[in-house]
Amino acid sequence: MSVVEQYARAHIVSDVDIAEDEAIPVVLRYDPETDPRSVRIGLPGTHEWTFSRALLEQGLRAPVGSGEVRVWPCGRVQAVVEFHSPQGVSVVQFEQKALLRFLRRTYTATAAVRN
Numbered sequence: 001m002s003v004v005e006q007y008a009r010a011h012i013v014s015d016v017d018i019a020e021d022e023a024i025p026v027v028l029r030y031d032p033e034t035d036p037r038s039v040r041i042g043l044p045g046t047h048e049w050t051f052s053r054a055l056l057e058q059g060l061r062a063p064v065g066s067g068e069v070r071v072w073p074c075g076r077v078q079a080v081v082e083f084h085s086p087q088g089v090s091v092v093q094f095e096q097k098a099l100l101r102f103l104r105r106t107y108t109a110t111a112a113v114r115n
Helices: 053-059 096-114
Strands: 004-012 024-030 038-042 048-052 064-066 069-074 078-085 088-095
Touching (some): 004 096, 048 053
Antiparallel strands (some): 004 088, 038 048, 064 069, 069 078
């Protein structure tokens, strides 16, 4: 099976008092047979966001955005993904290593589909 699904923990960035160690479960998905250029991030209680895999990868090195999604590095070990919708903005902070592990798995899945 070439679909990649990885669970991660992330932090919502907000001006509302949220315990610092309170993380939310997030699902990272990639299906090279359906859409080899896109990744999906599912947040609790909202729809799944689909955007360019290249955008996620580039955003780990420097700020980048396209349409409703923006990604940028935050310090040496974190990355921020910002989602815009008519209902507002969700800003989610990830450990970069979780996103890098996910990206590596997507490239492995892509190679398996091509062989």
